[in-house]
Amino acid sequence: MKFILSIVLLCICLTSHAAPRVSEVIKEMDRRYEQISDISVKVSIVQNKARQGVKNFGFIYFRQDKSDAFLIVAFAPDTEKGNGYLKVGENFWMYRQNTRTFVHISRDESIMGTNAKSGDFEKRKLSELYKPLIDSRGSEIITEEMLGKREVYKFTLIARVNDVTYPKQVYWVQKDNYLMLKVQSYSLSGTLMQTAYFPKWTLIEGKYIWLQAIFIDEFEKGNKSIVDLSGISTKSLDPKIFTKAYLENLSR
Numbered sequence: 001m002k003f004i005l006s007i008v009l010l011c012i013c014l015t016s017h018a019a020p021r022v023s024e025v026i027k028e029m030d031r032r033y034e035q036i037s038d039i040s041v042k043v044s045i046v047q048n049k050a051r052q053g054v055k056n057f058g059f060i061y062f063r064q065d066k067s068d069a070f071l072i073v074a075f076a077p078d079t080e081k082g083n084g085y086l087k088v089g090e091n092f093w094m095y096r097q098n099t100r101t102f103v104h105i106s107r108d109e110s111i112m113g114t115n116a117k118s119g120d121f122e123k124r125k126l127s128e129l130y131k132p133l134i135d136s137r138g139s140e141i142i143t144e145e146m147l148g149k150r151e152v153y154k155f156t157l158i159a160r161v162n163d164v165t166y167p168k169q170v171y172w173v174q175k176d177n178y179l180m181l182k183v184q185s186y187s188l189s190g191t192l193m194q195t196a197y198f199p200k201w202t203l204i205e206g207k208y209i210w211l212q213a214i215f216i217d218e219f220e221k222g223n224k225s226i227v228d229l230s231g232i233s234t235k236s237l238d239p240k241i242f243t244k245a246y247l248e249n250l251s252r
Contacts, residue, residue, distance in 0.1 A: 022132035022140040022155045028178050030125045032208050035234070039063050042231040045114050050222030057112050061121065062241050068123045069242040072111065073250060080112050082251035087122070088242060095244075097251035102244060107163055115194070115215045115225045117165055129164050130157035144175070147182060151175045166193065179208060184218075192218045205234055 045057040058076035063069070072085040082097035085105075093102040094109065107119030132140040133156035142155045152172045159167040166185035173180050179201055185194045200212035209232065217223035240246055 019142050019144055019153060022142050022157075023127070025142070025153060025155065025173060025178065026127045026130070026132075026157070029173065029180065030127050032178055034125070035063075035123070035207055035209070036065060037205065037234040038065050038237040040231075040233045040235075040237065041229050044228045044230070045116070045225055047114055047225045048223065050220070057114055059112070062237055063121070063123065064237055064239065064242055065123075067242070070121050071242055071247065072121065073247065074112055083112070084247045084250070085109075085111060085121075086242065086244065086247055093244070095247050095251075100248060100251070108165060115217065115223075116227070119163070119165060126157075129159065129161055130169065131160050132156070133158055145172075147172045150181065152181060177208075179210075194218055202232075204232060 059074045062071045074080040084095040168186040170184040172182040183196045195216045197214040213227045215225045
């Protein structure tokens with residue numbers, strides 16, 4: 001009987017597949033998501049706030065790969081048209097076309113009053129910002145489960161650095177291609193602040209880019225933003241785009 005039980009256990013071990021380490025998963029996510037070219041994209045945001053109703057926002061996003069500089073230029077609504085955000089080196093500026101002034105801002109600054117933050121548009125690797133949650137034995141915690149009809153890995157990440165929007169995040173990542181499908185973000189006190197879903201992705205030059213994201217505000221119930229990307233281009237961009245003068249000229 002013991003012999004038969006040993007054979008059964010051996011067969012189970014041989015046919016089962018151990019989940020990868022979380023550190024391996026997030027490094028693979030970085031590799032698959034990392035854009036290695038300049039990029040420009042049209043961003044449309046539909047924001048629903050419980051007390052304000054629905055608002056539509058739109059802007060064009062440019063990023064230069066070599067310097068990681070980026071520029072955001074608003075085209076909707078009319079009250080935001082011509083306003084922009086510029087990041088060069090460690091400097092972030094917000095530009096207001098009605099006063100033609102630039103103001104220094106932080107990574108936590110909201111883009112046009114939406115849920116999007118300035119720091120969300122930087123090229124920063126997940127593995128450099130966060131580390132896996134570990135158990136009492138020092139092992140990285142990862143589980144396998146279903147998210148709808150998709151097989152996913154679920155794991156928790158804790159911030160390595162201080163300049164992130166959320167110090168703790170829980171990820172649901174599709175097993176076969178390492179695409180993040182759901183992310184829950186928590187405050188330092190452990191309060192759930194936001195749940196994000198990423199239902200649509202595309203593959204451009206061998207790298208994955210999400211096409212749609214849904215952000216649900218868990219702190220102020222009833223608030224939700226849907227972000228859609230379109231018109232994605234990876235053509236090289238003129239360095240002059242990433243200057244204050246270029247942004248000022250656009251609004252003239």
